[in-house]
Amino acid sequence: MSGAAGGGGGADVAGAAGASVVRVLIADDQLLVRHGLVLMLGPEPGVEVVGEAADGAQAVELARRLRPDVVVMDIRMPVLDGVAATGRLTREVPGCRVLALSTFDLDECVVAALRAGACGFLPKDVSPEELVTALRVVRTGEAVVAPRLLTRLISSYVTAPRRPAEPAAGAVRAGVPDGLTPREREVWRLIAAGLGNTGIAAEMFISPSTVKNHITALFAKLRVRDRAQAVIAAYEAGLVRAGERG
Known part of the structure; x- marks a missing residue:
């Protein structure tokens, strides 16, 4: 996770450790994986595992009851998979964050x-x-995805907008919204190309603090929560295309 990107504030992952306890729910259908994660997190100061779920439906139910800060969510699970469970948590337990896990x-x-x-x-x-x-x-709502890895993922798989009739709160919405300034649009394009705040500042000849201000305004207009969703929105809106780089 070295080099992982934060959200509008561009916080460095290594510097984001907080002092308060992070309450964690682990959701994975493999018992050995769940127990391994519990054993991994158990000795860590400032982390409390509050529950375990064997499928997505159980994860949603436990999250409603236990109100964890973060659900560590396996993607592929029976009954309700991690993607569907994430969507339900976004709608039904908005204060709970999801950190997805994948073997690949x-x-x-x-x-x-x-x-x-x-x-x-x-x-x-x-x-x-x-x-x-x-x-x-x-837990702060920022994204934990390396920018270049995120760009590679999205350029591989996001090819066309998906427009649900009623997007969930916090979900990515397709299309370029009205009211973006030219600088906000350019910041958005550079985020989608994999640049961090420092790289955007150098590219646009502005200060990092100005970049942060543009990102804050941009995320509000896009109605996205973090950098990960902003990149997805850029590809779905056609602002950038698969294979493009800044």
Whole structure:
């Protein structure tokens, strides 16, 4: 997770560790994986595992009852998969963040989870230190996805807009909204090309603090929560196309 991107504030993952306890629910259909994650997180100060779920439906039910800060969500599960469960959590438990897990880096289900409202994803072989740091970042609502990896995922799988009749709160909405300034549009394009705040500042010859201000305004106009959803929205709106780079 080195080099993972934050949201509008562009916080560095390694510097985002908070002092308060992060309450975590683990959702995975494999018992050994669940127990492994519990054993990994158990000794970590500032992290409390409050529950375990064996499928997506159970994860939603437990999240409603236990109100965890973060659900560590396996993508592929029976009864209700991780993507559908993420969408339900986004609608029904909006204060709860989702960190998706996948065995494979390039998995279209990961993109679907980000579209549904997940704040990011990690591979299942993540180290304890990376996982704990990611949990703390995700708790703030920022994305935990390396920009270049995110760009590769989306350029591989996001090819056309999907327009549900009534998007869930926090879900990505297709189309370029009215009212974007030329600079906000350019910041959006550069985010989708994989640049962090420092890179955007250098590209546009403006200060990093100005970039942060543009990103805050941009996210509000796009009605997205973080960088991950902003990149998806850029591809779905046709602002950038698969294979393009800044």
